[in-house]
Amino acid sequence: MKRVVVIGGGISGLAAAHRLWELSRQKPDALQITLLEAGERLGGVIETRRQDGFLLEGGPDSFLSEKPAAVELCKRIGLEARLLGTREEFRRSFIYLKGRLVPVPAGFYLIAPTRLEALAGTRLLSVPGKFRALLELVIPPKKGTAEEDESVASFVRRRLGREVLDRIAQPMIAGIYSADPEKLSLRATFPRFLDLERDSGSVIRGLLRKQEGREKADREASGPRYSLFLTLRDGIGSLVDGLRRRMTGVRFRTGFSAARIERGEKWEIFSKEGERLEAESLLIAAPAPEAARLLGGVDSVLAAELSGIPYESVATVNLGFDQNELSDLPRGFGFVVPAVEKRNLIGCTFSSFKFAGRATEGKILLRLFIGGAAGRGFLQLSDSNLEQAVLRDIREILGAGNRPEFVSVRRHPSSMPQYGVGHLERVDRIFKRCEAVPGLYLAGNAYRGIGLPDCIREAEQAAERAWYHFQKCQVQSDTQIV
Ligand SMILES: Cc1cc2nc3c(=O)[nH]c(=O)nc-3n(C[C@H](O)[C@H](O)[C@H](O)COP(=O)(O)OP(=O)(O)OC[C@H]3O[C@@H](n4cnc5c(N)ncnc54)[C@H](O)[C@@H]3O)c2cc1C
Structure with a gap:
């Protein structure tokens, strides 16, 4: 039996493990898959939570349907009927300009x-x-x-x-x-x-x-038609749950932070506490700086390229309102704010207008997006100061009255890779270098797309490369035996 260790339990690591699981299903004893996640839960930046009848997305809230990988994955794991399109009667977005929301x-x-x-x-x-x-x-x-x-x-x-x-x-x-x-x-x-x-x-x-x-x-066109953005009825977190449930036999090790790796005849992966795992293949789906740190002793040039990808931090703030507090909220999916307006927000999704089932009758859910390249200083604020600052913005922009029923801040430090000019050339160098290290594969939002469908596509391709490498080795060793 060959062993593969996947480091990182965000959507990239999960989609990679799942693709390996699918490919090895015909030969259940061929592959042992272990997924290591440093945190206590799977999903990485994906985090769906229910609170007082609201469905809160602390991370991504939807994905593009025109990039097929996410829709296809949902279909394969039995979530097709749970796919949810946007509410067409609200289809309209705004840009906040000079004191008003312009469609x-x-x-x-x-x-x-x-x-x-x-x-x-x-x-x-x-x-x-x-x-x-x-x-x-x-x-x-x-x-x-x-x-x-x-x-x-x-x-x-x-x-x-x-x-x-x-x-x-x-x-x-x-x-x-x-x-x-x-x-x-x-x-x-x-x-x-x-x-x-x-x-x-x-x-x-x-x-x-x-x-x-x-x-x-x-x-x-024939067949089902999807809106441009899709989500799942029970939130994006149900994709994580669905993947985990389906992968019977895969070992999920949450709370296992890969601290060090060594490459001898096999890959050796050590936890902070000194636990040691062995594998023939290693698929790293952790953020690029973490991949760089882990690979420093294996290939310093590869590590230097990986650490050259900069990251920004972001946060979401979910706000639940009684609709009387937001009676003038324009019908639409939300708004974005140009940097020239010098506000704290990057954007605001009117979540309960965009998707059904995000709030109970008579309530409104807003999801604010803050931070990024233009909002670094802002994220240094404490949760309560940050809350006050975004509420000030929301009152001035939307005219919302008193306090919302709840405010939920979710920070994502260094979660957004920045694809600077020349990024793809760097990624080509990274993948070329990686190909020269037998049994090493990379996936994640740092390389060829940050959206969920891109992460899934990249991760599945990395898993397929790992699987076909195993197959090739198997054929070679069978030939030697013959
Ligand atoms: C707030 C926010 C909103 C977004 N909204 C959308 C959206 O609406 N639509 C969309 O398509 N995309 C959206 N994105 C982008 C998309 O969600 C992300 O790019 C994607 O989820 C990243 O997945 P990932 O698995 O590559 O990385 P991550 O989710 O960052 O997962 C990496 C995992 O690796 C683990 N890890 C790190 N180091 C180690 C280690 N040493 N050992 C073990 N585990 C380790 C981490 O704990 C983490 O769980 C959003 C992103 C953010 C942050």
């Missing part, structure tokens, strides 16, 4: 419109700002863009102008990556915009064409 123009795709009339009518941009954005249609593509990386800010400024960057792109992107767009790699985060520029000569023209194609495909 994001219909069909706006992160930085650019898919409908020109929506751009023309928006109050988010000044008249010169709109003309500048429309110039995008005739600005020629930058030469050499396909090869060279560029920051998201530089790309948006060059194609659509400064106003689109400051008022639309920056807050939308901060809401996903908690990053400074001046440093964020376009190739690592939104390669689609580069493709649109290259293939259509203009992002707007490319989006308009794709929109036509999508409308046609939608008309002809």
